[in-house]
Amino acid sequence: MHALWRLAAVAVAAICGIVSAAGIEDGEKRSGFDFMTPQTQALQADDMSNPGMLWVLQGEQLWQQAQGRADVACSGCHDDARQTMRGVAARYPAFDAATGRPIDLAGRINSCRAERQQAEPLAPESDALLALTAYVTHQSRGMPITPATDARLAPFRDNGRRLFQSRIGQLELSCASCHDDNWGKRLGGSVIPQAHPTGYPLYRLEWQTVGSLQRRLRNCMIGVRAEPFAFGAAELVDLKLHLTERARGLLIETPAVRP
């Protein structure tokens, strides 16, 4: 196992010899879907075999369920998600005036729970939170990512870009080292995708469950042997802001399947 790690570290060092700050050209933007094997693509494409649909189904049930001391369901205010939530996920993260910070969809669901339903917040990566997030995001499937243009988001988005380009961890890699400069090449046996958040929450075969973008980001940070940000950390939301801007125009696939 140790030898394997050393080998991986050497491979990483080799492919990152040349590092530039250039991003991905608009015409070259590709979803992670394009880098998968045909078998995994087929798994995602068929709703009857896509395991992520189990979470969407659960989210649909939770949407109707009254919660908290206010005894009101999501549908109590928002009615039929198929109409009211269409396109919402495509513009998140949005600016939250109450906290003066950007907020992602899972954060919005939890703040809605606290304020409107007067219920306990759902734990990060809990099935219920992933299910609701997946259900709401699923309503925007097939729509292009169109990040909010709110000027107040700009400083946070800039911070996200800075984080994306900052080298971190014992391997001294930034997100950009792999996903801007070396996408399409291989890291061990896997193709390096462009890291566009088109399908979150998504079903990752390695996880054998659905996970959020935050989980994926933390994974990558552990991979370069850095101390990962905590779930819900402001930095992770800032990164997401940058990633959605970077993926502008790509279509939402939730629930995606990834290896």
Add this chain to the structure above:
Amino acid sequence: MARALVNVPKVARQGEVVEIKAMIAHPMETGYRSGPNGSNIPRDIIRRFTCTYNGEEVFSADLFPAVSANPFIAFTLVATTSGTIDFTWSDDAGKTQTASADITVN
């Protein structure tokens, strides 16, 4: 909350071979892993899956720890008469989950 997705064609011709798909949310915990405190995570897998067509068992499967989480099972049936196809998953915890779908044969 049962989370199962079953796919049965709504309509089929007499004698037609139809594909049935069934997927259920289940951790399929192998029993070979240990938790954060070092103690064993007890095994929790679906042991048996059965499918009945108008009450008669037409397909069943034994599942083992090597089967992945959220098992997906696809198989074929010969459509004979209109009726109900029932699915049952039973796991180590003694819990049984069910789903059903109707099929019209003409």
